Amino acid sequence: DAGITQSPRHKVTETGTPVTLRCHQTENHRYMYWYRQDPGHGLRLIHYSYGVKDTDKGEVSDGYSVSRSKTEDFLLTLESATSSQTSVYFCAISESSTPEAFFGQGTRLTVV
Amino acid sequence: DQQVKQNSPSLSVQEGRISILNCDYTNSMFDYFLWYKKYPAEGPTFLISISSIKDKNEDGRFTVFLNKSAKHLSLHIVPSQPGDSAVYFCAANPRTGRRALTFGSGTRLQVQP
Numbered sequence: 001d002a003g004i005t006q007s008p009r010h011k012v013t014e015t016g017t018p019v020t021l022r023c024h025q026t027e028n029h030r031y032m033y034w035y036r037q038d039p040g041h042g043l044r045l046i047h048y049s050y051g052v053k054d055t056d057k058g059e060v061s062d063g064y065s066v067s068r069s070k071t072e073d074f075l076l077t078l079e080s081a082t083s084s085q086t087s088v089y090f091c092a093i094s095e096s097s098t099p100e101a102f103f104g105q106g107t108r109l110t111v112v
Numbered sequence: 113d114q115q116v117k118q119n120s121p122s123l124s125v126q127e128g129r130i131s132i133l134n135c136d137y138t139n140s141m142f143d144y145f146l147w148y149k150k151y152p153a154e155g156p157t158f159l160i161s162i163s164s165i166k167d168k169n170e171d172g173r174f175t176v177f178l179n180k181s182a183k184h185l186s187l188h189i190v191p192s193q194p195g196d197s198a199v200y201f202c203a204a205n206p207r208t209g210r211r212a213l214t215f216g217s218g219t220r221l222q223v224q225p
Binding site: 004031033035040041042043044045048050056058090092099100101102103104105106 | 116118121144146148153154155156157158161201203205210211212213214215216217218
């Protein structure tokens with residue numbers, strides 16, 4: 001398994017509260033991604049990073065922000081959580097040389 | 113607008129038979145295609161891939177076929193085993209622009225013993 005750790009693995013939070021999910025890698029891969037998985041939608045890209053401090057939006061970025069201050073860490077922040085952000089969130093990493101991405105175990109977030 | 117489509121939400125096959133999972137795409141800029149397998153409560157795991165310069169790639173029981181003119185790819189699993197029961201996602205990577213995979217909605221495969 002690629003060295004990817006997501007934390008927390010499960011979280012329940014209230015509407016309107018801020019939430020930060022963490023992705024930590026030990027592979028020194030350049031690219032890091034945050035996806036969300038919802039029934040009927042597969043995996044949708046929220047944000048991705050192509051280097052330290054270099055990030056870009058994905059297809060479902062509204063309501064989310066990210067930061068990457070170190071190669072190994074990629075943080076996803078929900079500034080004010082909403083029920084529509086209840087989902088399973090996956091972090092992924094990839095090298096520059098190949099498109100294959102390797103995924104973490106996921107974080108199940110419930111917004112009540 | 114889904115650029116990668118998996119039109120069959122589920123598929124059931126008997127153990128030992130062939131499983132065929134299908135995927136269609138609309139973006140002609142995609143040049144690399146991948147299949148991922150996902151078990152419940154786990155992250156997706158990479159299974160097999162194919163470059164747009166090829167029309168077939170084989171790895172053990174798994175074969176991916178690419179038909180560029182039809183913008184269609186398929187994953188064949190022969191013979192199917194109960195442990196293959198999972199959700200399978202098709203994904204595509206573009207030649208230029210945003211370097212990130214676009215996924216289909218997945219097909220749940222159930223292999224009956």
